[in-house]
Amino acid sequence: MSEFFSKIGELFSTPEYIDSLLHGFWLTIQISYFAILIGVVLGTIIALIDTAKPSKWLIVPKFICRIYTTVIRGTPMALQLFIMFFVIFAIKGFPSIITAILAFGLNSAAYTAEVVRGGILSVDKGQTEAGLALGLSRMTIFMRIVAPQAIKNIIPALGNEIITVIKETAIVSMVGMYDLNMAAKDIGSGQNMASYIVPMFVAALFYLAIIYVITFIVKQIEKSLRKSDLRAEK
């Protein structure tokens, strides 16, 4: 046990180790951030197409969205990452960070689409009908009535998805990228440290810290969105 603590002390007092961890952490943050951005934007677009009133212009887009979410959600993330790296972007010199961002972003989009779709569908049909009966446009009804109510249902599940993406990016170490997970393994296998448990414990703390912060932010947003809800007063 005392060895464990002395190794932790060693890790934090060795600049190269700290450098490696921060370097890896930064890559994890970058991939996660941009992947989530792509996921939210693309996922929302897919959900909007999916929940839009059926019309002949949307038959093909709706079909494509269905296929997309089915395939992405039906195959392993690690396999999708491999396909991106070794098939689609198997181009010499192509920046691996972009490949990773796209792999995770396109994956997350499928899940986010389901989250957003569920949120939109959970808004009572009567709310839309009220808007229609008043002669409002579909756009106004969506922006002023449906979207604000849907967001309340979307935020908690979206927070969950963001956390999932951050943790899942750890698999980029499988294609040799130096993220937080890889940094922990790298430090642990070095001759000086010669212990996996310590760097991996520290890496876990890094993951926990960022996820704790995100959970906190999501809770705050949830709270402020519940203003028009009686549940907040109880």
Place this chain on the structure above:
Amino acid sequence: MNGDTDLKIKNLRKYFGSNKVLNGINFELREGERVVVLGPSGSGKSTFLRCINWMEEPTAGEIILDGTPITEKNVRAMRQRIGMVFQHFNLINNLTVMDNLLLAPVKLKLMKRDAAKKRAQELLRHIGLLDKANAFPASLSGGQKQRVAIIRAMMLSPEVLLFDEPTSALDPESIGDVLSLIRELAGRGMTFIIVTHEMSFAKEIATRIVFIDKGKIIEEGTPREFFEHPKTPRVREFLKKVL
């Protein structure tokens, strides 16, 4: 109200897949008329009402308001002239009572915000809910919600008002409040169609009763004719059960 309000419904049909809910309804409504639609459950009363402002797009037939048929293109403008009150109130949950009243007239540029606000305040004061202007719908009782929903429809000064079972989701005490508001609109000459199960209210308020069964109007007449001298056996049977 512009003097010659006249709603014509020609051969209205509505099918949901193979389920034929409305089978050719012909109907006319003149200004100042108050029509109560009666009929057994599942007869198509609500669907009939919901087709009038195209909440349900008719499978066939025409809805003509003051000579203009409702089409895909003009449906929004027409809905502004045909108000609707729902069974479940459908106040917009994320907006305060005041914003529920202001949204349509301001967004549709029918009124300036200040003028709309003034009118909303007058109407709220009138129904005794001015102190709820900044409350969210979730904090209102059913009866309060429905009265707000009625004045929300009135904000657009509709030519015709459609009530879809406005008291069916209310407790007995609230029913009275909502009915007296409708009664008051009637007193002011408002033209409306109401689907309800409140027989005594129907008798009192209606200028005409329409009875729908299996998607067709099978009898219509003044309340007196309808309740005291029903012509068809179907209506006689219905009245025996409900009165």
